[in-house]
Amino acid sequence: MADHNLPTPEPDSPALKNLNLKRNYHFSTQCVTIDSPDAGHKDQHGASSVPIYQSATFKGVGGEYDYSRSGNPTRTHLEHHLAKISGARHAFAVSSGMAALDVITRMLKPGDEVVAGDDLYGGTNRLLTYLKVHGGVKVHHVDTTDPTTLLPLLGPGTAMVLLESPTNPLLKIADLQKIAADVKERAPQAVIVVDNTMMSPYLQRPLEHGADIVYDSATKYLSGHHDLMAGVIVCNKDDLAKQMAFVINASGNALTPFDSFLLLRGTKTLAIRMDRQQSTAMSVASYLDQLGFKVNYPGLANHPGREIHERIANGPGAVLSFTTGDTALSERIVGATRLWGISVSFGAVNSLISMPCVMSHASIDPKVRKERGLPEDLIRLCVGIEDPADLLADLETALLEAGAIKEEDVTNGIGISRILPGGARDTVVSRAVEKLKFESNSDSLGLERDQRRKELLVSAPGKVILFGEHAVVHGVTAIAAAVDLRCYGHTTPLPAGQLRLTFPFDELDHFDQTWVIDKDLPWDAVPTSVPTPDVLDAKLLGAIQQSLLHHDQNETPARARAVSAAQVFLYIYMILASPENRPSLHLTVRSTLPLGAGLGSSASYSTCVASSLLLKTGHISVSTLSHSISSEDAEEVNRWAFTGEKILHGNPSGVDNSVAVFGGALAFTRSGFGRQGGMEKIQGFQSVRFLLTDSRVSRNTKKLVEGVALKKAQEPELVDGVLRSIQEISDRAKASLADPALSRAGLFTELEHLIEKNHDHLVVLGVSHPVLEDIRAKTREPHGLRTKLTGAGGGGCAVTLVPDAFQESALQDVQKSLIEAGYKPYTTSVGGTGLGVLWPTESEAAGPDSPIATPPQTPHSEQLPAAGIDLKTVLATGSDEDLADRISRAGKWIFV
Numbered sequence: 054m055a056d057h058n059l060p061t062p063e064p065d066s067p068a069l070k071n072l073n074l075k076r077n078y079h080f081s082t083q084c085v086t087i088d089s090p091d092a093g094h095k096d097q098h099g100a101s102s103v104p105i106y107q108s109a110t111f112k113g114v115g116g117e118y119d120y121s122r123s124g125n126p127t128r129t130h131l132e133h134h135l136a137k138i139s140g141a142r143h144a145f146a147v148s149s150g151m152a153a154l155d156v157i158t159r160m161l162k163p164g165d166e167v168v169a170g171d172d173l174y175g176g177t178n179r180l181l182t183y184l185k186v187h188g189g190v191k192v193h194h195v196d197t198t199d200p201t202t203l204l205p206l207l208g209p210g211t212a213m214v215l216l217e218s219p220t221n222p223l224l225k226i227a228d229l230q231k232i233a234a235d236v237k238e239r240a241p242q243a244v245i246v247v248d249n250t251m252m253s254p255y256l257q258r259p260l261e262h263g264a265d266i267v268y269d270s271a272t273k274y275l276s277g278h279h280d281l282m283a284g285v286i287v288c289n290k291d292d293l294a295k296q297m298a299f300v301i302n303a304s305g306n307a308l309t310p311f312d313s314f315l316l317l318r319g320t321k322t323l324a325i326r327m328d329r330q331q332s333t334a335m336s337v338a339s340y341l342d343q344l345g346f347k348v349n350y351p352g353l354a355n356h357p358g359r360e361i362h363e364r365i366a367n368g369p370g371a372v373l374s375f376t377t378g379d380t381a382l383s384e385r386i387v388g389a390t391r392l393w394g395i396s397v398s399f400g401a402v403n404s405l406i407s408m409p410c411v412m413s414h415a416s417i418d419p420k421v422r423k424e425r426g427l428p429e430d431l432i433r434l435c436v437g438i439e440d441p442a443d444l445l446a447d448l449e450t451a452l453l454e455a456g457a458i459k460e461e462d463v464t465n466g467i468g469i470s471r472i473l474p475g476g477a478r479d480t481v482v483s484r485a486v487e488k489l490k491f492e493s494n495s496d497s498l499g500l501e502r503d504q505r506r507k508e509l510l511v512s513a514p515g516k517v518i519l520f521g522e523h524a525v526v527h528g529v530t531a532i533a534a535a536v537d538l539r540c541y542g543h544t545t546p547l548p549a550g551q552l553r554l555t556f557p558f559d560e561l562d563h564f565d566q567t568w569v570i571d572k573d574l575p576w577d578a579v580p581t582s583v584p585t586p587d588v589l590d591a592k593l594l595g596a597i598q599q600s601l602l603h604h605d606q607n608e609t610p611a612r613a614r615a616v617s618a619a620q621v622f623l624y625i626y627m628i629l630a631s632p633e634n635r636p637s638l639h640l641t642v643r644s645t646l647p648l649g650a651g652l653g654s655s656a657s658y659s660t661c662v663a664s665s666l667l668l669k670t671g672h673i674s675v676s677t678l679s680h681s682i683s684s685e686d687a688e689e690v691n692r693w694a695f696t697g698e699k700i701l702h703g704n705p706s707g708v709d710n711s712v713a714v715f716g717g718a719l720a721f722t723r724s725g726f727g728r729q730g731g732m733e734k735i736q737g738f739q740s741v742r743f744l745l746t747d748s749r750v751s752r753n754t755k756k757l758v759e760g761v762a763l764k765k766a767q768e769p770e771l772v773d774g775v776l777r778s779i780q781e782i783s784d785r786a787k788a789s790l791a792d793p794a795l796s797r798a799g800l801f802t803e804l805e806h807l808i809e810k811n812h813d814h815l816v817v818l819g820v821s822h823p824v825l826e827d828i829r830a831k832t833r834e835p836h837g838l839r840t841k842l843t844g845a846g847g848g849g850c851a852v853t854l855v856p857d858a859f860q861e862s863a864l865q866d867v868q869k870s871l872i873e874a875g876y877k878p879y880t881t882s883v884g885g886t887g888l889g890v891l892w893p894t895e896s897e898a899a900g901p902d903s904p905i906a907t908p909p910q911t912p913h914s915e916q917l918p919a920a921g922i923d924l925k926t927v928l929a930t931g932s933d934e935d936l937a938d939r940i941s942r943a944g945k946w947i948f949v
């Protein structure tokens with residue numbers, strides 16, 4: 054007999070195994086990729102489909118398998134796969150959803166208290182009642198839509214908290230994240246269990262929100278065909294996994310080999326089935342809603358708790374319910390449908406209709422049903438993958454036949470309206486199929502669309518170039534690092550067909566423009582073969598300039614800057630959007646960096662635009678499983694950010710956007726100059742202090758870069774000599790920063806010398822400015838600090854090296870004298886993070902400080918700091934310090 058400590062599958066997910074992996078596969082790819090748990094499970098014949106080991110016993114002693122109740126290779130494959138797609142350490146497959154709950158509740162002892170929802174699945178309710186009567190377990194049912202109702206019940210006696218969200222069949226939303234946090238605080242010993250059947254791991258992964266154990270009835274979405282019964286349990290905690298493995302082996306309810314095979318097969322199509330089912334469910338829900346029925350569906354704007362659901366889940370799912378006001382009418386509707394099968398359960402490819410009070414929830418006492426607000430006339434619809442037009446037409450015919458709606462003659466054709474008691478007339482709406490046609494024209498992306506509908510916040514740093522600016526454009530290595538002044542891009546959804554861009558600050562003239570996507574943008578100019586980010590399509594750029602952004606002679610410099618920035622946005626949008634996928638969005642950009650001052654504001658802006666648009670068009674994604682942005686996706690952002698830089702700059706080297714995306718400190722060499730291009734991370738830079746001083750003299754990078762190119766053409770020998778010397782400077786700086794034998798004092802002496810030399814070369818290239826020389830003089834005397842221009846020069850910023858030994862009070866004196874002279878000094882740390890994404894579906898990201906969290910409403914949430922940040926307002930009105938601070942606390946950031 055096998056050891057009761059069953060081996061549980063080790064996750065081998067491409068996303069989990071190695072967080073520094075090259076590629077984070079999307080969920081649908083993970084579903085269809087069944088990995089071998091380890092070499093030992095590789096099929097001996099290399100079968101493409103996991104074989105069914107239809108064997109009760111296995112020969113030999115001491116092998117991995119002996120008896121299929123304890124372990125079976127087909128089941129091991131399945132459990133391994135389920136762990137992977139659920140982002141969990143352990144997964145178990147058992148004989149039904151109720152068997153899963155049975156395994157979990159075997160942890161309970163007499164006297165233990167369970168806090169559970171009051172709108173639970175009937176079978177769950179039945180098992181809890183059994184445990185109450187026969188197992189001495191105390192069960193409290195509460196309304197989980199209000200997390201405060203649980204608080205008085207949480208204490209040392211609480212052994213388990215059992216939750217569902219959305220609930221079945223009323224689709225009530227529980228804030229799993231908030232409840233889990235409360236339970237951990239008040240009853241840390243309690244096990245938080247979530248029934249995730251309504252969502253499946255595709256749409257919701259409660260382990261990421263604090264749950265300890267999650268179970269699914271795999272009879273539903275996971276398998277998808279109503280041809281098997283199965284339950285799945287996932288968890289991350291080894292001790293809980295051990296206990297459950299023991300129970301499964303001891304009670305013998307593990308899933309059979311054949312059902313394991315079927316379930317494994319079913320999971321491969323989970324994402325694609327769910328996308329279709331969910332998209333049709335949305336159409337059905339809005340159709341019924343427009344007819345005036347009371348519809349329960351988290352995809353509808355007015356659904357209670359919708360914001361919470363959007364924070365913790367990736368879509369509203371494919372189950373909805375509605376009431377008609379009359380039980381007999383509901384029964385007639387259910388009976389009149391032809392395509393919708395009258396059946397319990399949900400999640401299959403076939404659409405189902407039912408009346409929970411007489412079917413799935415009949416086991417709940419009618420009195421209790423009433424107390425818990427379960428309406429007797431409630432109809433539940435479980436949407437399948439049939440053609441949406443057929444499903445809607447069938448439902449409409451059933452509603453007509455049952456007398457719930459009637460046809461109306463309207464001038465534009467035949468409409469329908471709901472028949473109200475007493476013959477009153479409700480709103481007339483179009484026939485279902487016409488409505489569907491309209492909807493699918495405006496938006497046909499189903500679930501993907503739903504995921505993209507959310508608010509998104511990205512940010513990218515500016516940079517300081519210590520050595521090699523300008524020369525880097527001509528193939529010389531530059532040494533640059535990220536600064537802690539950043540640009541922020543905030544995207545929110547808009548009604549279909551609109552695009553809006555806002556720069557809510559003076560320096561860009563408070564630019565705010567909205568476009569009707571199909572009408573106002575020059576789509577004809579988009580080339581048929583989609584341009585890559587490496588080549589600027591002059592025709593498209595010209596068309597954008599011409600048709601939209603008229604430069605008139607009286608234009609202010611601020612307006613001209615904004616217009617150039619808007620070109621970057623429209624150009625990238627028009628190339629990334631396809632005719633089928635033109636997302637309606639509003640991007641607001643705000644920066645704590647001084648613009649046009651040599652600190653790379655344009656690159657951090659371009660990085661924010663590129664990442665927001667790549668994410669919103671689905672070209673890249675942030676893995677909520679591994680909490681990371683893959684290096685390929687980061688590179689893709691970098692390529693498009695470079696496109697933005699090209700639009701703004703003409704001939705950028707790419708150093709600024711590389712620092713904005715990758716952060717840290719880099720030795721960057723542009724390719725194509727006979728030297729090997731690429732970038733190398735430099736350590737040791739982070740501990741060096743710098744003072745950045747904005748001269749407040751504005752200048753134009755494009756013109757300055759052009760000026761150097763002209764000088765190179767006119768005086769090639771002079772400029773080539775300067776370039777060679779700057780290359781030596783960068784090489785020496787790189788070597789010194791990495792030299793462990795060099796003392797700190799030695800490092801500063803070397804860097805000071807190189808700073809002086811590099812600045813002198815930039816003077817020869819003609820990019821200094823009297824104000825920069827003045828800043829150099831003011832920091833040199835009497836303080837002895839070394840300063841050079843940084844970035845394009847011609848004004849803009851200077852960078853001053855501050856040695857370790859330099860007194861804080863002296864630094865303050867330097868800053869004071871600079872301020873008195875009208876300059877703006879910044880003490881900034883360098884070498885920090887690159888591109889960051891705050892993704893609202895992130896678990897920790899979406900705490901009470903989440904960008905989509907609603908303002909505090911309960912006394913409890915008022916105790917939480919910075920609750921309910923309204924990012925739009927912060928971006929539009931907050932001071933730079935306030936902006937940086939509040940945004941950093943807005944949730945969990947994922948950085949490149």
Ligand SMILES: Nc1ncnc2c1ncn2[C@@H]1O[C@H](COP(=O)(O)OP(=O)(O)O)[C@@H](O)[C@H]1O
Nearest residue numbers: 614618644648649650651652653654655658754
């Ligand atoms: N936060 C921002 N929002 C919109 N556009 C921006 C932002 N920051 C920079 N830009 C664009 O970049 C231009 C500045 O680029 P550039 O002259 O190269 O200065 P920098 O040295 O700061 O990169 C601005 O004129 C504007 O067009």
Ligand SMILES: C[C@@](O)(CCOP(=O)(O)O)CC(=O)O
Nearest residue numbers: 522523651653705706844845
């Ligand atoms: C002058 C240059 O080396 C740096 C430009 O920096 P900035 O735009 O002044 O922040 C140009 C470039 O590398 O693209």
